[in-house]
């Protein structure tokens with residue numbers, strides 16, 4: 039018996055916590071994408087959310103190269119992906135790559151927080167996408183040099199993740215059983231005591 043997308047979405051929900059915005063527990067990274075395009079207005083909304091992320095010196099070092107299905111950019115991002123990601127991610131209607139400008143614009147100095155700040159922008163992006171009923175999946179598995187060359191990304195920009203964005207699809211559309219298995223696995227996280235310390239190694243909570 040195959041599990042349907044709605045059922046998977048239930049399995050993936052984290053337990054809500056009082057006073058925490060529900061979207062943090064609802065968002066998860068799908069690999070099965072529905073054959074449905076994303077409205078341009080919704081795509082714009084996710085970047086509007088990213089736009090308001092905080093950054094060191096308000097540098098806003100993030101840049102996103104975004105391809106919608108059928109465009110050259112979509113093809114180039116797909117081609118840059120590791121084959122293990124490409125097999126499922128190529129079906130996403132939107133594929134993008136996040137990069138960060140590694141030097142400050144106003145002074146001649148490296149921006150040591152560029153990747154950090156780009157990650158914050160991407161976190162805003164994926165949460166806004168989830169709020170719009172979209173799913174996203176970030177990927178480290180891509181060939182950076184291929185991406186740099188195909189997408190003509192200048193040398194002073196460092197890579198963040200490739201991101202697949204679209205609507206959750208049926209798990210049975212995934213190309214193999216291993217991916218289906220991963221798609222329906224419940225999500226796990228460390229406990230707060232493992233990463234919030236009152237003193238080093240001693241959980242605050």
Ligand SMILES: Cc1cc2nc3c(=O)[nH]c(=O)nc-3n(C[C@H](O)[C@H](O)[C@H](O)COP(=O)(O)O)c2cc1C
Nearest residue numbers: 065066067068123175176177178179180198199225
């Ligand atoms: C920077 C980054 C890189 C990732 N790289 C990959 C990847 O290459 N392939 C993949 O299938 N998932 C990748 N993931 C997805 C993670 O495995 C996933 O976010 C994690 O298991 C938590 O699951 P959740 O997002 O559903 O909560 C990546 C996530 C992030 C944030």
